[in-house]
Amino acid sequence: MHVAKMIDHSLLRPELTTADIHRGCDIAARRAVASVCVRPSDAGLARTALAGTGVLVGSVAGFPHGDTLTAVKAAETRALVDAGADEIDMVLHIGRLRDGDAAYVRDDIAAVVAAAQGRTVKVILENAYLADEQKVAACRLAEEAGAHFVKTSTGFAPGGATLADIQLMRASVSPHIEIKAAGGVRTLDTLLTLHEAGATRFGATATEAILDELAARERGERPTQAPAATSGGY
Template identity: 80%
Template sequence: MNIAKMIDHSLLRPELTTGDVRHGCEIAARRQVASVCVRPSDVALATAALTGTGVLVGTVVGFPHGDTLTSVKAGEARQLVEAGADEIDMVLHIGRLRSGDTAYVHDDIAAVVAAAAGRVVKVILENAYLSDEQKVAGCRLAEEAGAHFVKTSTGFAPGGATLADIRLMRAAVSPHVEVKAAGGVRSLDTLLALHDAGATRFGATATEAILDDFAARARGESPAAATATDGGGY
């Protein structure tokens, strides 16, 4: 199991400096994760830092609330692809989903998928604000609109990924649509449990701690020993 290639190393906190972002890209390249997920203004920086490393550049659209105009989301996605983004994590319109305005939610997602021009689009539901019925509806609308992933959370809401939500989301979409867990994925045990429930990609800031723990266990060390010797999460 290649744990590293399941991780999107998250660099989304608003206080991060450009130096912090470059350091995060260095971690991503050294640990050979799937991608970094950076703020929109950092896409060009991350693209330059990661060219030739095999690590993808992801970014966010309509983040973190999802309530910007569809035209703004689509324009943002288009510009980010031009700047070098390989993957787009967009927040659906949470309020419209809660209102039952399925046509709006569908068209909002579809516009970003079209603007992404074939790049991977992950749709963030922000499950902390949704009922199970709304989560299922959001997943199905994302699939109908052409998204490649459904995602639990931004990491900035009151709750993050749960086993129950991953199972629910996995059951709500077809096999070709993948599930990303984000928010609270801070340990290897959490990642493995969520993977068993159906998630295939994980947003994480504690990337190094997770990967060091995995390597230590592969060497036969205990999880406690791994935690004591890791370099901490980014």
């Protein structure tokens, strides 16, 4: 199991400076993670910083509330593609989903999928605001709209990834649709437990702590203390 290649190193907090983004990209490159997930304005910077490293550049559309106009989400996605983004994590319209407006939610996602021009699209459900039947509906609508992943959370809501949600999401989509866990994934044990339940990608700010813990275990050392929680953006 290549744990590093399941991690999207998150660089989404609003207070991050350009220097912070450069440091985050350096961590991502040194640790050979799957991707960085950066704010839209940082996509071009990350593309340059990570050139030749094999680390993908991800960014976000309609983040973090999901309530921007569909046309704006699509335009944002096209701009991210132009800036060199490989993956798009979009937030569905949470309120319309809670309304039961399936057509709106499906079309909103489909517009981003079309604008992504074949690039990977991950649909953030923001499960903290949803009942189980709404989570199931969101998963099915994301698949119908052509998305590649369904994702638990932005990291900015009251709750993040849970084992129950990963199990429910895995049962609600076809095998080719992947699951991303985000929000509260701060330890190796959490990552491994959610992976066993079906998650294949993880949004994390505690990337180095997780991978240091993995290396320590592989050396046969005793587990270290879990890192302190960080607020916002996974």
